[in-house]
Amino acid sequence: MTRTPVNVTVTGAAGQIGYALLFRIASGQLLGADVPVRLRLLEIPQAVKAAEGTAMELDDCAFPLLSGVDIFDDATKAFEGANVALLVGARPRTKGMERGDLLEANGGIFKPQGEAINAGAADDIKVLVVGNPANTNALIARSHAPDVPAERFTAMTRLDHNRALAQLARKAGVSVADLRKLTIWGNHSATQYPDIFHAEIAGKNAAETVNDQAWLENDFIPTVAKRGAAIIEARGASSAASAASAAIDHVHTWVNGTAEGDWTSMAVVSDGSYGVPEGLISSFPVTTKDGAWEIVQGLEINEFSRGRIDASVAELAEERDAVRKLGLI
Ligand code: NAD
Ligand code: LMR
Numbered sequence: 038m039t040r041t042p043v044n045v046t047v048t049g050a051a052g053q054i055g056y057a058l059l060f061r062i063a064s065g066q067l068l069g070a071d072v073p074v075r076l077r078l079l080e081i082p083q084a085v086k087a088a089e090g091t092a093m094e095l096d097d098c099a100f101p102l103l104s105g106v107d108i109f110d111d112a113t114k115a116f117e118g119a120n121v122a123l124l125v126g127a128r129p130r131t132k133g134m135e136r137g138d139l140l141e142a143n144g145g146i147f148k149p150q151g152e153a154i155n156a157g158a159a160d161d162i163k164v165l166v167v168g169n170p171a172n173t174n175a176l177i178a179r180s181h182a183p184d185v186p187a188e189r190f191t192a193m194t195r196l197d198h199n200r201a202l203a204q205l206a207r208k209a210g211v212s213v214a215d216l217r218k219l220t221i222w223g224n225h226s227a228t229q230y231p232d233i234f235h236a237e238i239a240g241k242n243a244a245e246t247v248n249d250q251a252w253l254e255n256d257f258i259p260t261v262a263k264r265g266a267a268i269i270e271a272r273g274a275s276s277a278a279s280a281a282s283a284a285i286d287h288v289h290t291w292v293n294g295t296a297e298g299d300w301t302s303m304a305v306v307s308d309g310s311y312g313v314p315e316g317l318i319s320s321f322p323v324t325t326k327d328g329a330w331e332i333v334q335g336l337e338i339n340e341f342s343r344g345r346i347d348a349s350v351a352e353l354a355e356e357r358d359a360v361r362k363l364g365l366i
Contacts, residue, residue, distance in 0.1 A: 042073040042104040044159065046119040048150065049126025050078035050108070051087035053274060054167060057281035058123065063095055063103040066285050067121070068292055076106045079115035079126065112153035119158045121292075123284055124150060124178065127168025139170050140356060144365040147174040151181030158185065163291060163328070166192040167284055171225045172304050172318045173356040179306070179318070180366040188330065191291070192304035194221040194229065194320035196276065196283035201231040201261045205238070208247055208257070215239045220322040221261075221302035222311075222342075223349025224356075229320065230345035231261040235336055258345075295324045300333050311338060311346065317353045 045062055049055050055078075061067065062074060076095070080088045085108060092106040109115040116122060127143045146168070154162060162185060166175035171192040179190035198221050206213045219236040223229050233253070236243035247253070260267075268276040290301050304320040307313040310332045311321070322333040338346065360366050 040071070040073055042075040043068055043120045044075050044077055044118045046077040046079060046115050046122045048079040048112075048115070048122075048124050049168065051080050051084040051091060052125060053277040054125050054280050054284070055088075056091060057278040058125065058284060059091060059095060060098065061281065061285050063098065063100040065100075065102045067288050069289075070102075073102045073104045075104045077115050077117075077119060078106065078108045079112060080108065080110060081126075082110045085110050112150050113156060116150070116153040117157040119154070120161055120163070121288060122154060122158065122162060122164045123167060123288070124164060124174070125167045125284070127174065140173065140359055141363060143168060143170065143174055144177055144360050144363060147177040148181050148365055151178035154178065155182035155184050161328070162189055163288065164190045165284060165287055165291075166190070167280060169225070170356060172320075172353055173360055175304065175318045176316075176357060177360055177365050187306045190306065190318065191287070191330075192225060192318050192320075193280075193283060193287055194225050194302045194304050195287040195290075196280050197221045197225060197229055197231065197261060197264075197320075198302040199279070199283055199286065200264045201233075201257075204257055204260055205233060205236065205243060205247075208249075208252065209238050209243070211238055216243070217299045218322070219243070219302070220300070221320045222346045223320055224353050225304065225320070226349070226352060227262045227266070228349040228352045229262050230342065230349055231258060232342055232345075233257070234339060234342055235322070291325050291330060292328055294326045300324050303330060305330060305332065308332065310334065311336075313346075313350050314354060317350065317357060319350055319353055 078088050088108050175190050175192040202213045217237040220232040233243040238246045300322045302320050303323045304318050307317045309315045313319045323330045
């Protein structure tokens with residue numbers, strides 16, 4: 038293989054998502070079966086030993102595409118030359134804890150990481166923030182990376198998107214492969230809005246096909262929006278393998294493009310589309326091509342959807358104001 042390896046930096050590498058994620062990256066599922074990768078793992082000093090253990094296991098898999106693993110406890114070094122950065126390391130929500138409580142605890146992590154990305158990442162850097170509160174953590178990192186184009190900072194709502202696909206497929210008695218154009222709007226939180234009004238089931242409008250407003254309001258939307266909490270309740274720990282899988286999907290789609298006639302959900306910097314204030318990192322329907330994303334334009338937003346999008350976006354604006362007050366942006 039003659040291709041130069043792509044540098045993939047993963048923070049929180051010794052955590053539970055990290056453990057589910059690294060092996061899939063190294064096997065080629067993040068970027069493609071012909072793309073060699075070099076992993077650069079960032080952890081806090083106390084967790085470096087555990088990351089070393091994971092690196093030993095990565096060695097033991099003998100992945101042909103894995104050209105090396107470096108472990109750091111220094112953000113500046115970890116992001117040097119990074120082409121893709123997966124910002125996973127953060128404090129996960131535990132039972133009874135609201136996501137808002139996480140703002141202060143996690144905000145401090147993403148400022149130095151944004152600075153480190155600004156200082157040393159490769160020109161084509163693509164950042165996915167997974168660590169919660171993901172949208173606002175991405176906003177913090179972005180605001181400390183003034184030399185990096187704003188569109189390179191994204192946050193993950195692909196897990197919500199995938200959860201919504203699974204719920205809709207079950208309701209309609211179809212395979213997820215039959216579904217297109219589903220959208221998650223807003224924040225990766227309980228206010229998010231999974232929208233099926235533009236979605237399609239085997240080419241037909243999903244909302245009309247399902248035709249069950251009570252299910253939509255009382256079952257589908259709350260099930261998707263509160264799924265993170267339900268997993269925590271059931272597992273005693275936040276989602277890990279599904280979150281890692283969604284992170285793989287997010288970057289793979291960003292790099293390799295959305296399918297013709299479909300789109301995905303990504304939290305990206307708003308340009309004011311659909312009334313979302315410019316600069317907020319909010320989830321939208323996006324298409325991707327040649328490593329760039331674009332917000333799908335021209336969708337008609339009905340009154341039902343409008344209220345829910347506005348509520349989630351209002352929460353994002355509150356989070357932005359809170360981190361601004363804390364001096365984090
Ligand atoms: P975890 O506690 O198992 O692992 C987190 C890891 O991050 C730990 O190993 C910790 O040492 C490390 N870490 C902490 N601060 C760090 C720093 N400054 N630099 C580098 N590493 C650091 O948590 P997890 O279950 O892997 O979850 C990670 C994050 O992902 C949490 O914030 C969780 O809420 C979030 N999450 C997001 C989604 C989503 O859909 N966006 C889904 C699931 C989980
Ligand atoms: C999830 O959606 O599973 C995670 O974001 C965990 C959480 O705190 O909700």
